[in-house]
Amino acid sequence: MKPTRKKHVYLVDFACYKPHNPACMCTKESFLKLTKSTGKYRDESLDFTRKILERSGIGEKTYLPECIMKTPSNTCLAEARNETESVVIGAIDELMLKTKVKKEEIGIIVTNCSLFNSIPSLSSMIVNHYKLSHNVLTYNLSGMGCSAGLISVDLARQLLQVHPNSYALVISTENINSGSYFGNNRSMLVSNCLFRVGGAAILLSNRISDSLRSKYYLKHIVRTHKGSQDNCYNSILQKEDDNGDTGVALSKDIMSSAGEALNANISTLAKNVLPLIEQLKFLTNLVARNLFKKKVIKAYAPNFMLAFEHFCIHTGGKAVQDQMQKVLKLSDWHMEPSRMTLYRYGNTSSSSVWYELAYCEAKGRVKKGHRIWQIAFGSGFKCNSAVWYALQTIDPVKEKNPWTDEIHEFPVNVTNH
Numbered sequence: 189m190k191p192t193r194k195k196h197v198y199l200v201d202f203a204c205y206k207p208h209n210p211a212c213m214c215t216k217e218s219f220l221k222l223t224k225s226t227g228k229y230r231d232e233s234l235d236f237t238r239k240i241l242e243r244s245g246i247g248e249k250t251y252l253p254e255c256i257m258k259t260p261s262n263t264c265l266a267e268a269r270n271e272t273e274s275v276v277i278g279a280i281d282e283l284m285l286k287t288k289v290k291k292e293e294i295g296i297i298v299t300n301c302s303l304f305n306s307i308p309s310l311s312s313m314i315v316n317h318y319k320l321s322h323n324v325l326t327y328n329l330s331g332m333g334c335s336a337g338l339i340s341v342d343l344a345r346q347l348l349q350v351h352p353n354s355y356a357l358v359i360s361t362e363n364i365n366s367g368s369y370f371g372n373n374r375s376m377l378v379s380n381c382l383f384r385v386g387g388a389a390i391l392l393s394n395r396i397s398d399s400l401r402s403k404y405y406l407k408h409i410v411r412t413h414k415g416s417q418d419n420c421y422n423s424i425l426q427k428e429d430d431n432g433d434t435g436v437a438l439s440k441d442i443m444s445s446a447g448e449a450l451n452a453n454i455s456t457l458a459k460n461v462l463p464l465i466e467q468l469k470f471l472t473n474l475v476a477r478n479l480f481k482k483k484v485i486k487a488y489a490p491n492f493m494l495a496f497e498h499f500c501i502h503t504g505g506k507a508v509q510d511q512m513q514k515v516l517k518l519s520d521w522h523m524e525p526s527r528m529t530l531y532r533y534g535n536t537s538s539s540s541v542w543y544e545l546a547y548c549e550a551k552g553r554v555k556k557g558h559r560i561w562q563i564a565f566g567s568g569f570k571c572n573s574a575v576w577y578a579l580q581t582i583d584p585v586k587e588k589n590p591w592t593d594e595i596h597e598f599p600v601n602v603t604n605h
Contacts, residue, residue, distance in 0.1 A: 195352075195394040197345045198402035199576060202390040203283035204543050205275045205361075206590035207251045212385065214257065215248040216241045222252075223380070225259050226370065233372045240381040245506035245527065245602055250534035251385040253364050261368075268304050268365040275361050275387035276310065277317055283389040286588070289355060291318045296356035298344050300329040300336035300538055302567070303426070303436075304363030314359070325351070333424060333566025334502055336360065337538030338574045341390065342409045348394040355395075361387030362537035369435030376435035382505055386536025386543065404560070404576040408460050412453040412571045420445040424567035442569075443511065446504075449571035450515065453563070454490070457573050461495040461559070492516055492561070496575075498553065499523070500544035502564035503530035506602075512563075528598050533590070538564065541574075543590065547598075550591035554582040 207213075214222075219241065224234055255267035276299075284291070297320075299310040306313070311326035327343060329336050337360035344356035364385055369376045393402065414420035423445040426436050458470055473488035492499075499522045501512050509530065513523050525544035529536075533543055541562040548554050558578040565571050584595070591598070 195349055196396075196399065197348050197406040198393045198395070198398045198579075199404040199406065200289070200391040200393050200398055200402045201283065201286045202388055202542055202545070203279050203286060204539065204546050204590045205279040205282075205385075205387040207385060209254060211257055212251045212254050214250055214252045214384075216246065219252070219381075222257065222259070222261065226261065228370045230372050233374070233377060236374055237377055237381060240378055243506060244381055245509065245530045246382070246384075246534050247531040247600070247602075249532060253385060255365060256368065263365050263368050265306075268363055269306055271365050271385070272301065272304055272306075272310065272361060272363050273313060273317075275385060276314065276359055276389075279359070279361075279387050279389035280314065280318075280357070282588075283391055287391050289391060291320060293355050294320060294324065294357050295351060295354040296325045296344060296347050297359070298327045298329070298340045298356065299359040300332060300340045301361050301363055302331050302333055302336060302537065303366040305330045310359070314357075331567070333568060333570060334504065334535070334537045334540070335564035335566030335570045335572040337388070337541060338409065338562060338564055338572040339411065340538075341392070341406070341574055342411060342572075344392050345406060345409060348392060351394075353395055354393070356392040358390040358392060359387065360390070360538040360542070362539070367436060369433060371429045371431055371433030371435060373429040373435065373437065375437040375439065376429060378438050379436045382535040384534030384536060386533055386539045388539035388542035390542065399579065402579055403582065404578055406574065407559070407577050408457065408573070408575040410453055410457045410460075410573040412449050412456070413568055414445060414449045414452070414570070415568045417448075420448065420569035423569050443507070445569040446508065446511075446565050446571070447515075449565065449569050451487075453571040453573055454492075457575070458490055461575060462490055462492070463494055466490045466494060489515060489517055493518065493522065495559065496561040497555075497558040498525070498545075498548050498560045500541040500548075500560060500562040501526040503533075503535045503540040503544075504565055505535065506530070508565070524599050527602050528600070531600065531602050532598070538566075540564070546589040547591050547595075549582045549587050550584050550589055550595040552582070552584040554578050556581045
């Protein structure tokens with residue numbers, strides 16, 4: 189039998205959630221007041237939280253769930269469900285308006301949320317809300333960290349290879365309510381400071397007719413998993429502290445784990461995207477480092493600015509961004525979407541790379557033929573990449589995304605944030 193020809197996977201459009209309730213907006217000072225008002229944190233923990241916020245790269249207009257902004261906060265299952273439903277349905281409604289796709293046409297749904305796993309699942313929540321067909325295929329990914337959004341895209345891509353003439357709806361979000369930590373372990377307090385409300389809905393298609401109206405098509409997906417190594421596996425771990433409070437602990441090995449995963453990921457990606465001369469330089473260096481002591485020969489960092497026009501690097505935090513800029517030798521302009529997204533929206537987990545792409549579109553930077561690299565890190569430890577090719581020039585005047593009303597205010601200086 190002849191092998192089936194791979195189908196193009198088109199990104200018709202996407203939408204990112206932006207809360208409309210001003211009561212959800214959280215300054216750094218209001219976050220500190222909320223933290224103190226719980227009465228659960230020691231003075232040294234409050235001082236540590238303040239220092240993390242000051243160095244985080246986060247600005248004064250990020251969002252928290254309304255239930256957490258209240259005094260006293262109310263972190264319960266019902267509020268967690270309300271939070272996620274507001275984000276997910278809000279993003280999907282906007283996407284449906286942008287694409288004009290009818291709900292009956294959606295054949296595949298893939299959702300991802302690491303910390304909140306409701307019964308029924310999030311994908312079932314969507315089916316129920318929109319009263320979708322009984323034969324819609326639904327998948328719900330959990331516990332896969334901030335890189336789960338690109339895993340969801342990959343799963344949808346594989347499903348679209350075997351289900352002709354289909355639309356796949358991908359939903360990426362995280363639940364702040366379920367991830368809140370009320371103890372005094374420093375390694376577990378960091379997540380409280382960085383993560384904020386956010387979510388994205390992405391519509392993928394394998395219909396040839398959609399090639400004329402879609403924004404992008406998917407060129408490559410590269411997934412790297414370093415979970416076989418204990419230090420990588422334990423670098424991001426949900427657990428209970430000594431007092432029984434549950435939170436997500438970030439170990440001292442997280443940066444080295446990210447480095448190992450990144451090196452493996454770009455080694456695979458490089459051969460698919462880099463010009464031949466850059467591939468030869470990279471391969472020669474790799475062989476030399478394997479033959480001789482690696483400490484003697486410095487690793488060669490390929491010039492990825494020759495392969496991509498835009499970089500959407502997950503907003504893991506300012507330290508992660510600084511390291512990524514250094515390793516990939518990127519300009520401040522190329523890092524701008526990631527830094528501005530962290531500043532304006534905080535770390536929205538798996539959806540952050542979509543806020544970054546929305547930033548590029550709102551700035552009028554995306555032209556036909558441009559190549560976009562989305563790269564995200566997640567627990568496990570994982571590093572995942574997606575490469576998109578722009579099928580059209582995006583006109584920011586015609587765009588509606590979470591940056592539209594305020595894009596003229598960016599970029600801002602984040603040196604002191």
